Amino acid sequence: MSNMNISLPDALKSFVDYQVSQRGYTTSSEYVRELIRKDxxxxxxxxxxxxxxxxxxxxxxxxxxxxxxxxxVHKARG
Structure with a gap:
């Protein structure tokens, strides 16, 4: 797995931290990976x-x- 460093303003970092704590993610990386997959x-x-x-x-x-x-479908199932 490759690493990527991302700079975030404090408000976005706080938002990510909150999402991680409230939605059961173990790390901020896990949260960001899910956002990318959804996109x-x-x-x-x-x-x-x-x-x-x-x-x-x-x-x-x-x-x-x-x-x-x-x-x-019913015919195929027999």
Whole structure:
């Protein structure tokens, strides 16, 4: 694992320390790693949503569509 030093203003350092103590993190590094992972997840979701928005239109997703999915799942399970 690599190390990274981050400079924070006192107010942000206090905020991080409070989050660590109140939310059950063992270190400030653990808290920051979780924030970075969440940001990665959000960026990935955004990319998926944008790709979906740019893709070609398909048939509408409605109640019939979900019923056909349920039927396929039940059929596959036997």
């Amino acid at each position: 990665q997840d959000q960026q990935h979701l955004r990319a998926l949503l944008l790709a979906g928005a740019e893709s070609a239109s398909t048939t509408p997703v409605d109640g019939d569509y979900f019923e056909s999915l349920r039927a396929r």
